[in-house]
Amino acid sequence: MDLNVKQHLPSLVLLFGLTVVAVFLRSNSALFVPVAEDLDFAFRLMIAGTVIAVFRNEIGMSTFGVFGPVILAFSWVVVGPFWGFLVIAYIFVLTALARVAIIDLNLGTPHRVASLLVVAAIGLFVIEAAGQLQDIPSLQAVILFPVVLTTWYAERFVGSLTETGWVPATRRLAATLIGIAAAFAIITFEPLVTLVIHSPELWVALVAVNIALGTLTDVRLGEYLRFRELRRSLGKDNASDVLTMRVRNREFINKYNPAPIMAQFNKGEMKKTLHGLSIPTTATYLIAEDESDFDELRTLLETQPTFAIKPIDGYGGRDILVVRGRDEATNEFLTNRGRLTADEIVAHTRNICVGGVGDYGARREALVEGFITPDGLLADRTTGGVPDLRVITLQGFPVMSMVRLPTDESNGTANIHTGAVAVAIDILTGEASGGYQQTRDAFIQSHPDTGADLEFTIPEWEAVLAMASRAAISSGLGFAGVDIVFDEANGPMVLEVNRRPGLGIQNANMDGLLRRLRYVEDHGDHGQFQSATDRVRRAQEWAKQDWKTFTQPSTDREIRSEVKA
Secondary structure (H helix, E strand, O other): OHHHHHHHHHHHHHHHHHHHHHHHHOOOOOHHHHHHOOOHHHHHHHHHHHHHHHHHHHHHOOOOOHHHHHHHHHHHHOOHHHHHHHHHHHHHHHHHHHHHHOHHHHOOOHHHHHHHHHHHHHHHHHHHHHHHHHHOOHHHOOOOHHHOOOOOOOOHHHHHHHHHHHHHHHHHHHHHHHHHHHHHHHOOOOOHHHHHHOOOHHHHHHHHHHHHHHOOOOOHHHHHHHHHHHHHHHHHHHHHHHOOOOHHHHHHHHHHHOHHHHOOHHHHHHHHHHHHHHOOEEOEEEEEOOHHHHHHHHHHHOOOOOOEEEEEOOOOOOOOOOEEEOOOOOOEEEEEEEEHHHHHEEEEEEHHOOOOOOOOOOOOOOOEEEOOEEEHHHHOOOOOOOOOOEEEEEEEEEEEEEEEEEEOOOOOOOOHHHHOOOEOOOOOOOOOEEEEHHHOOOOEEEEEOOOOOOOOOOOHHHHHHHHHHHHHHHHHHOOEEEEEEEEOOOOOEEEEEEEOOOOOHHHHHHOOOOHHHHHHHHOOOOOOOOHHHHHHHHHHHHHHHHOOOOOOOOOHHHHHHHOOO
């Protein structure tokens, strides 16, 4: 309780200060109301911001930010919804087509964005000219900032098409448009706007509502839909066992993954740690950042026909380039993005490093690592790509796992958000039992492309879990998702350790992750003297008891006795 009071004390002080201001304004309303009425746009903005926040946090719709939709909704107020939407669509299509036209040039972020801004400016000129020549007042009132925002939306949308595919990118764009329309409808409801303008106490209430919703909301509407079958399976009394994004972030990531570790955590540092502790992982050839590294990459390309390049802080398979070999006749490399020359591979890497997959102008690093030839047990079930095993751990205790099988829909990636099949793997036995395809919200018994059955057993399962546990412990992340690949020559290897593991694994396993995490918190005895093997053994004992209270084995009591001694 003391911790909660300390945590919320600054926000309580903020609300108290705002309340004092509101009381003063209320007592002097004759002086301040006329000013507020002249600045009605400010109050429309605060209402619109709350609407978009509710869309994102309570409903669970992923929009392109909060500020952008708010500004665009306000621009609709200025020029009207018809012309507002028409202008947004016009600028969006214009700059999206320009983005597609230059997509293969690898210009780098600064010149790519500048090119699109030039195109948007020309488009803005055409709108203004048409408005004046045709005497259309609405077109003459187009605001520059929303045009720039729309240009950014087009840039990110086209970029997302290659990163996540059509469905997620289009869904996010649609959610943004719905959010803009909803915000516009509410901020043009004059009785509400007038009420807010004349009620300073409501200004404070809007801040309080946003703080309360951001703090207290555990389940988004979208998560009710996403996990509806799982919640129905668990029953009314156990529906709360499902881990949601808000609970994951607040009670596990914030608690078990310290900010300093999260700040310095990336694929490069993780690979160094794994290599240093002799935990099997893919070879690291190069971490590229500047021109000298690109020269080294060119040298590597002369002798190394297979490898993978990925952003060092990327996620979800964004901008990963997999090079599977070289055509000696043409000297072209065979990749997941088609045939590429050495210059094109270097350009792709340079684009990563100068911000191609990050914020505008931000420098990144690219990891060049060994190629994985998938083992037949999983590879034979797919048409391509690299299947992997995801193990969720808490304090090194494995609690839930799944295999992710690439599909044609996922473009050969093991990303369940783009169509890969998630196959539940029993923590106790390593046995698979059917799959779940998130993009189709369907449980399946065979791979959608190959027809291969989804019942198999991971060999040397306890050793694989111990590897995952060791990797999680070495990362310093208390809550983690460890990805393991099965190489044809080298066997199981840790691909990476994720600091924000996703929630879709629950649908694959048809069980709530929160229940297992709480059990580990209550019974884990997270001492540093427990080996990875011990943690795996204990987790399997808990799995055998279906994560319910049981009498602790004598060996565990002996461990604690030795620690106390």
